[in-house]
Amino acid sequence: MTDSAALLELRDLCVEFDSNDGVVHAASGVGFRVGRGEIVALVGESGCGKSATSLAIMGLLPKPYGRVSGGEIRFQGRSLTRLSETELRSLRGNQMGMVFQDPMTSLNPYLTVEEQLVEVGTLHLKLSRREAKERAIQLLDYVGIADASRRIRSYPHEFSGGMRQRVMIVMALLCDPQLLIADEPTTALDVTIQAQILALLQQLRKDRGLSILLITHDLGIVAGVCDRVIVMYAGRILETGPTADLFKAPAHPYTRALLNSVPRVDAPAGERLHSIEGLPPRLDRGPFTGCSFAPRCQHVREACHQGEPELVQFDGQRSRRCIVPREEIA
Amino acid sequence: MSGELLRVRDLRVHYPTVHGVVRAVDGVDLTVNVGETVALVGESGCGKSTLARAIVGLERIQSGDITFNALPQSPALQRHTAQQIQMVFQNPDASLNPRMTLASALAEPLRIHERVASGQTEGAVCDLLAQVGIDPSLRNRYPHELSGGQRQRVCIARALAVGPRMLVLDEAVSGLDVSIRAQILNLLAELKERLGLAYLFITHDLGVARHTADRIYVMYLGQVVEVGNAAAVLTQPANPYTQALVSAVPSIDPQAKRQVVVLQGDVPSPIRPPGGCRFHPRCPKVFDRCPREAPELYDTGVRQARCFLVQQ
Numbered sequence: 237m238t239d240s241a242a243l244l245e246l247r248d249l250c251v252e253f254d255s256n257d258g259v260v261h262a263a264s265g266v267g268f269r270v271g272r273g274e275i276v277a278l279v280g281e282s283g284c285g286k287s288a289t290s291l292a293i294m295g296l297l298p299k300p301y302g303r304v305s306g307g308e309i310r311f312q313g314r315s316l317t318r319l320s321e322t323e324l325r326s327l328r329g330n331q332m333g334m335v336f337q338d339p340m341t342s343l344n345p346y347l348t349v350e351e352q353l354v355e356v357g358t359l360h361l362k363l364s365r366r367e368a369k370e371r372a373i374q375l376l377d378y379v380g381i382a383d384a385s386r387r388i389r390s391y392p393h394e395f396s397g398g399m400r401q402r403v404m405i406v407m408a409l410l411c412d413p414q415l416l417i418a419d420e421p422t423t424a425l426d427v428t429i430q431a432q433i434l435a436l437l438q439q440l441r442k443d444r445g446l447s448i449l450l451i452t453h454d455l456g457i458v459a460g461v462c463d464r465v466i467v468m469y470a471g472r473i474l475e476t477g478p479t480a481d482l483f484k485a486p487a488h489p490y491t492r493a494l495l496n497s498v499p500r501v502d503a504p505a506g507e508r509l510h511s512i513e514g515l516p517p518r519l520d521r522g523p524f525t526g527c528s529f530a531p532r533c534q535h536v537r538e539a540c541h542q543g544e545p546e547l548v549q550f551d552g553q554r555s556r557r558c559i560v561p562r563e564e565i566a
Numbered sequence: 567m568s569g570e571l572l573r574v575r576d577l578r579v580h581y582p583t584v585h586g587v588v589r590a591v592d593g594v595d596l597t598v599n600v601g602e603t604v605a606l607v608g609e610s611g612c613g614k615s616t617l618a619r620a621i622v623g624l625e626r627i628q629s630g631d632i633t634f635n636a637l638p639q640s641p642a643l644q645r646h647t648a649q650q651i652q653m654v655f656q657n658p659d660a661s662l663n664p665r666m667t668l669a670s671a672l673a674e675p676l677r678i679h680e681r682v683a684s685g686q687t688e689g690a691v692c693d694l695l696a697q698v699g700i701d702p703s704l705r706n707r708y709p710h711e712l713s714g715g716q717r718q719r720v721c722i723a724r725a726l727a728v729g730p731r732m733l734v735l736d737e738a739v740s741g742l743d744v745s746i747r748a749q750i751l752n753l754l755a756e757l758k759e760r761l762g763l764a765y766l767f768i769t770h771d772l773g774v775a776r777h778t779a780d781r782i783y784v785m786y787l788g789q790v791v792e793v794g795n796a797a798a799v800l801t802q803p804a805n806p807y808t809q810a811l812v813s814a815v816p817s818i819d820p821q822a823k824r825q826v827v828v829l830q831g832d833v834p835s836p837i838r839p840p841g842g843c844r845f846h847p848r849c850p851k852v853f854d855r856c857p858r859e860a861p862e863l864y865d866t867g868v869r870q871a872r873c874f875l876v877q878q
Contacts (some may be wrong), residue, residue, distance in 0.1 A: 266676040281743035397610075400755065426609035426770065428829045431814035435828055453743065456816030478822045499746035499777035501800055501815050502822070508755065511748035515713055 242269040243415055243447050244293065244332075245428035249548060250306035251288045251297065251471075258520045264471045265307070267547075274417035275441055275448045277458040277479070279494075280468035283516060289468075289525065290417050293449075295324050296342050309417070329360045333408025337420040339400035343392040349376075349403050351389040356410045360564055375406045379436055386506045398429035405436065416440070419451045434461050455498055464553075468493050470517050470528040473547055487556040487566035489535045492565050527558070535560040570636075571732060571764050572598040572621065579613075579620050579628035586837040587729070590616040592788035594631075598732065603758065603765040605779035605796065607768040607772060609811075611833055612785040618734050618768045622653045628699065649679055654736035658717035662709040670721055694723040699753060716747035719753065726757070732764040739774060751777065770823035774817050776800050784808050787836055787844045794869025795843040804871040806851045844871070851875060 251263040263285040270276045278286045291297050292304050296314070309316040311331065316324065336342045344352055350369060353376075357368025369388070376384035379402040392400055401421060408416055417552045419439065422430040438461055440446045450462060458465055458479060465482050467490065475488040486492040496510035513531045517524070526541035527533070533540065539559055547557045558565075572585050579591040585743060591613045598604045606614045610792045619625045621632060623644060631638055634647055655661045672691045676682050692702035698719040709717055718738065725733055735754070739747045742867045751774070757763060769775055775782055775796065782799045783808070784792040792805040810827040829848050834840055846856035856873055863870040864877040 281745060398832060426833075427772075428609060428810055428817075429832070431826055431828050433580075434816075435646075435826075454816065455744070455818045459818050459820040460816040461824075470572040470743075483818065484822050495818060496746060497744050498818055499748075499751065499771070499773040500818065501772045501776045501812065502817060502819070503776070507777075509748040509751055511752055512745035513749070 238428050243272050243274075244270040244449070244495075244557060246293070246307065247310070248307035249289065249292060249304065249309060250536075251285070251292050252303055252305040253288070254301045255520060260520045261523075262302075262471055262519060263292070264472055266468070266471075267307070268466050268473065268476060270404040270447050270449055271313065272414070272447055273441060273445045274464065275450060275462045277455065277462035277465045278449060278451045278468060279455065279458055281453060281494075281516065282288070283519070286468050286472075287419055287469040290334070290419055290449065294328055294332065294417060296334075301315070319392070320495055322506040326360075329413075330411045331413050332415040332417065333411065333413040334419065335401070335404050335408050335421045336419045337423050339397065339404045339424075340392065342404060343400060345392055348389055348391055349395075353388070353403075353407060353410065356407055360411045371410065372406065372503055375409055376403070378555045379406055379409075380432070396429075398432060401425065401433055402436070405433075405440075405475065409440070412444075413446070415447045417449045417451070418456075422449070422452070422457065423452075423454070432455075437461065454485075455495060470524075471519055472528055472557065473555075474558070475554075476547075477551075481551070481554060485562075487554065487562050487565060488529075488532045488558045489560060489565055490529045493532075493534070549550070569600050570597055571600045571602075571634065572596075572766075573633045574617075574621065575631050576634075577617065577620060577632065578628040579616050579625050580628045581605060583837070584793075589788050589839065590834050590836060591620065592839075594785075594788075594790055596783060596790070596793075598764050598766055601732070601758070601762050601764055602781070603767060603779045605767040605769060605775035606785065607769055607775050607782060607811075609770060609833060610794045611738055611787075611834070611836060613788040614768050614785050615736055615784045617785070618653070618736050618766065621766070622651050622734055623647065624653075641786075645679070649728045650730055650732040651732045651734060652728060653734045653736060654721050654725050654738045656740050658714065658721045659709070661721055662717060664709055667706050667708055668700075668712075671709075671720065672705075672727055675724060679728045681728060681787035694722075694727055697726065697757070698723040712855075713746075715742055715749060718742065718750055722753070722757070726761070729740075730763070732766065734766045734768070736768045737770070738767075740769065740771065747774075754778070772812060782809070787833065787839050789844060789872065790863065791845065791873075792861070792869060792871045794871075800869040804866060804869060804876050805845075806849050806875070807845045808871070810850070 247267050249263055250267040253260040253262055266289055280286050293309055328535050354365055354368040355373035356373055359362040373384045373388055381387055381402055422433050462479050466473055471492050475491050493512045512532050524544055527545055530536050530540040545556050545557050545559050549555045574596040575672045577591055577594045581588040610613045613658045620627050634691055669691050672694050674689050676690055691705055695702045698720050739750050767778055779796040783790050786807050792799055800812055803812050810829050813827045842857040842859055843861050846852045861872050861874050863872050866876055
């Protein structure tokens with residue numbers, strides 16, 4: 237077995253989608269690790285490839301339009317790309333769970349919460365219906381749903397948005413997974429409810445040693461709960477590093493620009509925001525000749541158009557895909 | 567230029583439902599001055615969007631009154647008010663007709679409100695597009711050919727077509743990515759300066775409120791719970807709900823040591839709001855008086871807050 241510390245490891249992952257305009261390269265050469273008990277953020281704007289990457293890990297790319305076209309996904313040292321469909325199915329659910337953005341579209345509105353949670357227990361854990369229900373009630377109670385043994389009989393629409401997201405988290409936790417992939421789990425929620433869910437995720441890591449891959453566009457959430465950050469743009473990783481270091485001294489102009497464009501509660505008003513002019517590049521036009529961010533970059537220079545920079549390690553734990561000297565960016 | 571542009575007095579908007587009457591807006595006072603930016607913040611169901619829609623005449627009001635330029639809102643003055651207050655909605659995909667080109671979408675309000683002579687429509691459309699930073703040569707495109715940020719620019723241009731003095735922006739930057747959101751916020755700041763517009767910004771994003779607003783109104787369950795200078799309300803909130811709301815906003819500074827007040831439970835139903843102070847069942851500072859009496863908005867100089875703790 238390889239490095240036991242890394243629970244999940246992606247190597248040079250490429251994801252493609254077929255579209256009317258040709259093949260979209262949603263993720264190109266994405267590689268990173270998630271260690272045990274670690275909370276890692278995958279951040280970026282719409283279309284940067286963060287969701288495509290997470291769907292590939294879960295084996296949920298829409299067939300036949302989406303596919304992994306290269307690279308490798310390793311989980312607990314085993315390569316997922318080489319497993320059969322049956323082996324994969326037992327691994328998903330059991331060892332890794334996923335929570336989506338909108339709990340209303342991921343829960344079945346016609347079934348009670350009990351029916352949906354018990355199904356997981358009987359199917360994946362081979363429990364009896366009674367055991368499965370007991371386990372579900374325990375977990376509902378653990379995630380903070382009061383009066384769980386009565387509420388479990390409710391339908392999803394009888395729950396509030398925050399409560400529905402807790403039900404989704406219970407569904408993912410039923411099989412006691414080691415990895416939780418949370419794709420924008422709080423985007424549809426109000427801030428005070430978001431704070432409750434984020435506190436719950438941190439509690440899960442503490443109590444159960446759960447590893448979490450948190451996919452988000454919200455840099456505030458990243459700063460608050462994540463140990464490490466992976467910044468994606470145009471299907472590529474542009475920068476990675478420990479949260480504190482990356483926020484204090486971003487080493488890629490895109491990361492810097494993203495941080496500058498967030499209006500802050502704790503900053504003086506009235507200043508002009510630093511916006512990033514232009515739009516992200518299209519991903520259906522073949523490989524880039526230079527850096528993918530060059531057309532929008534403030535620090536752009538001749539060499540940026542000559543070839544795409546490599547993702548280079550520095551300071552031990554950090555890496556970046558940029559040739560501009562770091563002093564000019566931070 | 568100063569003085570009062572919009573005044574809302576003791577406004578109530580109630581919806582009858584099969585479960586009972588939803589008191590979406592329940593006694594709200596609000597003013598917006600000429601050239602001022604006012605933010606209306608709160609969580610889902612607090613009544614901020616209903617209030618905004620009532621102001622532009624899209625909701626039937628139960629009681630209270632809305633005056634604009636010291637003129638009361640009435641069906642007879644609908645056309646006059648429509649030219650003065652325009653609204654920009656959250657989702658440009660839903661507010662632009664997918665089968666109309668940008669030129670026809672912008673020409674429609676110009677024609678209905680008789681803003682330009684018929685021969686000059688084309689030129690006026692080009693001016694409007696240029697004003698919001700869209701190349702006028704794109705005027706014969708359809709909405710789906712534009713990006714989300716560009717579509718929101720078109721919605722702003724359409725609102726500006728009738729020459730309003732005030733824009734009501736209902737979560738107008740919420741659906742956009744951060745980098746695009748910053749572009750639109752900067753555009754709004756430029757337009758405000760150039761045209762002397764007043765803004766009523768409806769948002770759940772306190773960062774956006776802090777960045778844009780002169781004054782902030784915080785709503786909870788149909789009522790204003792705190793109002794005042796933006797910096798005062800967001801840096802030293804006085805109402806415990808505002809305090810919890812501000813503390814729950816994730817900061818992009820990982821070094822920031824903040825005490826997050828995690829509120830218990832969800833917002834109660836606006837059909838049967840709790841008696842006394844409406845926030846008391848979730849309030850971390852609740853005491854014996856709160857469930858019994860309803861607090862007023864008490865003045866503390868830089869702000870007004872609806873809490874007995876402020877009164878003392």
